[in-house]
Amino acid sequence: MDVLSQVLAAMRTGRPRYRRIECHLPWGQLYPPSPGAGFHVVLQGSCHLMPTAGDAIALGVGDVVLLPHGRGHAMADDPGTPPVEVECPPDDEFQLRRTTGPGRTDGTPPSTVLLSGTYPIDQRQCHPVVNDLPEIIHLPAHLGQHPPLRTAIGQISEEIRHPSIGSDGVLSALLETLLLYILRAWYQDHGTGPGWGPALNDPAISTVLCRIHHNPERQWTVEGLGAEAGLSRAAFARRFTALVGQPPLTYLTWSRMGVAAQMLRNSDAPLGTVAQRVGYTSEFAFSNAFKRTHGAAPGAYRRRNRSLQLR
Template sequence: MDVLSDVVALLRTGRPRSARIAWRSPWGQRFPSVPGSAGFQVILQGSCWLIPPSGGEPVALGTGDVVFFPHGHGCALADSPSTPPAEPPCDPLEDAELFVSDSVGNHGPLTVTLCGGYRLDPRHSHPLLADLPEFVHLPARPGHHPELRTAVELLGSEIGAPRPGADTVVLALLDMLLLYILRAWFEELPAPVRSTGWARALTDPAVSAALHAMHRAPADPWTVRSLAAEAGLSRAAFSRRFTTLTGRPPLTYLTWWRLTLAADLLHTTDAPLSEVAARIGYTSEFAFANAFKRHHGIAPGKYRRQSGAGIDGHTTSQGT
């Protein structure tokens, strides 16, 4: 698996939620801040205004625009900046349904939005997400991010007129949408920003080669020398470049990634601790348990009991 796919696969927990809402002006709606979540708003038809989470200047949104809130911050949408948002706030994650469709408002011009939310596991938060701003606005522009636009259209269609198999399709599309949003954001960054941090790390040939090697085979006995060989650099040059772009030395990142995978395996499978240790590169269950406790502050067995093994009903295959 590539790095971005791994980030999404391990970060999201449980089932996402989504809603297709037809608004008739005048209307306004507040969406609350939900720590430990991420959300999005897509304008399927018409236009509206975004009142940013921090209370900054309102942002005009048009058909096809996508807004992503990676840190769970709240916001408001309205037909006009002067329309007060309705209370109480609307939290799509509170709804038990995977998706809903509704109509709200009066008799004025129509705006149709698609909103959604993802529960995130803070224990698996990847450092690249820290680079994301309060919200990401991806305006609709012809020829830009066609995959994202297609996913939006398909998702809106499935929710607006559900057919047999819609649950499976919507779940897949929501994950696709999250990946396409992150990909589009990295691609939209101005050149000076794209040349630093994780935006650069994911596209830098040397660093991305080492990252993909670690994510592809976390159990391999990686050293700085062998990772530098994957990157095609000397050990010193590779270590400097990797640390500068990711904020962590190569083996520090590798340890973090292995123990993040271990936490996911303990949470989603009933594999014995010895097997979990082997799958992430530890030859000794004792060494694994010590490393896990140092990193997570809790012994792996206790972590499993507290998190509930297999509660999400799936078994991860990373590291095999």
């Protein structure tokens, strides 16, 4: 599994929440901050996205927007239309049914149809691959750009227009694919800028990142990781640090502690098993490393997160 897929799998806490919204002129919707990455796909018509700071962004049919950090924002037919807050029950995860947005409801056709929702993400274990993303990613529907992304949006639109048996499952799977295509498109377009784009697009460093995430239990050394990259120890260490922003073993420890935190939250595995899974033969050494990263010993971290889940 490649590093982007591994990172998203570790951060995700559930399937995407979504709803289809029909909007009638005039209309405006206010979206409060959410614990995840928000998204909108314009299925019909046009509209504007208004961030909390900055200029409005004009959106057309086929455009897709991702808000990786879950920032609050508004959507409207016009930047001057006052928005009303969107109500979305917390247990309302999978909605393919029509939801009538604000505006006239006298039987006139909607001016805009949106597919809007959230990808649940554990913000406590947010990887730099997401942290480095801008507040808003807007991918317009330009002909010939990012064909796989455009194909996914077309499949989503078709499934919504003609729902059938299994549509909720199909749409959920397509939205999972859409997220990967959005991030792939962004990092392909920004592979030479600051942040994680150059690291993901560098074959040698990307290979090493995959090895680290796939085998956190291995007793990795800088020399061994360099061999995976086909580079000498010194050349690899310089290249990795320059692209990733951390020395190899520092990133290795950070990644291991992320895997450990996920196991502590989601399983009843003994601490010794968790320690071994992330490359530690000593529970004492593992506990010290975990506390330096997360600010709490593994047992305390597990109890605290279990109590939060029960609320």
